[in-house]
Amino acid sequence: GGHEIRALDAMAGRLSFQAALERVAEIGPDLIVSLVGQASLANDLGFFARLKAGFPRARLIVSGDAGFDDTEKLLRENRSIDAVLLDYVSRRWLPYMEKAYDKAADIAFLDGGRYRARRSAPAREYSIGLPRHGLFPYRKYRMPFARALPYAGVATDFGCPFKCGFCLTGRLPYKLRPVAEVVGELEYLKKLGIRYFSFGDQTFGADRQRTENLLSAMIGKGLDLPWACFARADLLDEPAVKLMRRAGCDLAMIGVESGDQGLLDRYGKGLTIGRIREAFALCRRLGIRTVATFILGLPGEIRETAERTVRLALELDPDFASFNAAVAKPLTPLAAEARLRGWLRPGPADQSGSSNLATGNAGPEAVEAWVKKAARRFYLRPGYLMRRLMSMSSFTELGINLAEAAALLRGGTRP
Ligand code: SF4
Incomplete structure (x- = not known):
């Protein structure tokens, strides 16, 4: 089936944690993809913990420079994060959405405690279609x-x-x-x-x-x-x-x-x-x-x-x-x-x-x-x-x- 995509830019909207959580509640997502930054890591992790507490069934995927440092450690120490995108322009992580974990690449996650992070072979070109x-x-x-x-x-x-x-x-x-x-x-x-x-x-x-x-x-x-x-x-x-x-x-x-x-x-x-x-x-x-x-x-x-x-x-x-x-x-x-x-x-x-x-x-x-x-x-x-x-x-x-x-x-x- 298809997926309905909604975007929430909490920075542009100058939303507090609470206001952002309320907006997420209105959406009621199955999957959340969020940016994570080294410069704002402590703040981001605090928000993710509250997000996970409020929406335990929604899987949280993060993407950003903080995810590159020691990805496995980030996942093991922050159980509110379900997965880290290793290449955000790749489409090969999409099977993760359907829980087809064996087919997913360019995404890191813990699968029954086992760290998985398969990467695609280097490519010369990539396509992201028409960004919305x-x-x-x-x-x-x-x-x-x-x-x-x-x-x-x-x-x-x-x-x-x-x-x-x-x-x-x-x-x-x-x-x-x-x-x-x-x-x-x-x-x-x-x-x-x-x-x-x-x-x-x-x-x-x-x-x-x-x-x-x-x-x-x-x-x-x-x-x-x-x-x-x-x-x-x-x-x-x-x-x-x-x-x-x-x-x-x-x-x-x-x-x-x-x-x-x-x-x-x-x-x-x-x-x-x-x-x-x-x-x-x-x-x-x-x-x-x-x-x-x-x-x-x-x-x-x-x-x-x-x-x-x-x-x-x-x-x-x-x-x-x-x-x-x-x-x-x-x-x-x-x-x-x-x-x-x-x-x-x-x-x-x-x-x-x-x-x-x-x-x-x-x-x-x-x-x-x-x-x-x-x-x-x-x-x-x-x-x-x-x-x-x-x-x-x-x-x-x-x-x-x-x-x-x-x-x-x-x-x-x-x-
Ligand atoms: S030229 Fe490339 S590697 Fe060098 S600072 Fe600029 S973006 Fe970075």
């Missing part, structure tokens, strides 16, 4: 830096082919969504009234030929919507940026990470500072706004290297900068190194300010102070605010930008 944005309160969604609302996010790939040592995404299997499927979703979003979107891909354009096909199809269909993406400086050469611009690209969020070449090399970023400078200059020349994202507090960071990072941010002079505390994330070489050397600090970590690393050079408090100071030095420059105001094209944009500026000054935010 209309099920969600999409009109409430905001994206920092968006020029218009309503806004929506669209994924064209999963994982990343690069392997930066601090990044979880690079550890996930890289696979692509068919171009026609992505374009179909964009056309549907336009009909839904979406006026700005961002590609959720962590490295937009990683597969050059396929990106050309996608952008050409967007131009060919006359999509004509502004959009944002995450990008790598070495993929932003002139032909690529020109085509992106023609296809509507408004904003590139570029991972710079550090102003210190030694730290970039140590963590396998595979970029030179010279190449980073060129990418920002090119975007400016071709009319694409930029966000530079930085990490402060990677092991090896000292006051001088942090200073180099702030100076590079000021020199690149992007439209926005996002300064983040280094966080050791599951599956990364950084986490393995930190575990080995005893640098891991227990408790929640959040790249917007609190690191889970305590190295000999810098403790979490020093890193937090660097992050705050860097944001202040970038945003509180004389003339910066005036330039931002001059470049805005509408009151909607002004409102979004003021909210974003407030968040950036409270601590870094990585979109």
